[in-house]
Amino acid sequence: MVNYSYSRELRLLTPEDFQPVFKNAVPAVSPHLTLLARKNTLEHPRLGMAIPKKHIKHAVGRNRIRRVVREQFRHQQHQLPNIDIVVIAKAGIADLSNEEINKVMDKLWRKLVQRCSG
Known part of the structure; x- marks a missing residue:
């Protein structure tokens, strides 16, 4: 059975975890969210x-x-490759419903998978 938990090992916790992603990132951008990704060794x-x-x-x-x-x-x-992802919220995201945020996220996940797998 597939495990859908969100355990501690699946999180970026410290500034040292975030820094490499910010320095050398593959972006996926929408008007409301930016996803930055970088391959990891995990x-x-x-x-x-x-x-x-x-x-x-x-x-x-x-x-x-x-x-x-x-x-x-x-x-x-x-479905995601071995990457570290940082999600950055932009102005106006609070005005979206949960369903609209889910649609935006679906598009951004697909972009990231495409850019990081190739």
Whole structure:
């Protein structure tokens, strides 16, 4: 049975985890989200998020974005190559519904897989 958990090993936790992704990234961009990715030496993808207060004022909104992105990652993790991914929220994402965010994320996952696999 396939494991859809989001355990600690699937997360970028420290600034040292994030730095290589920011320095040498493969981007997938939409008007509301940017995904930066970089190959890793592990056997699974990892996810980190940057949801700035500047763009989403209330913690409730930032946490909703995190929840939706985490859920998307949980379901997509087995189709993703061995990459580290940083999701950066942009202005206006708080205005989207969860379904709209899911559609945007689906497109960005496909772009990332295409760019990082080749």
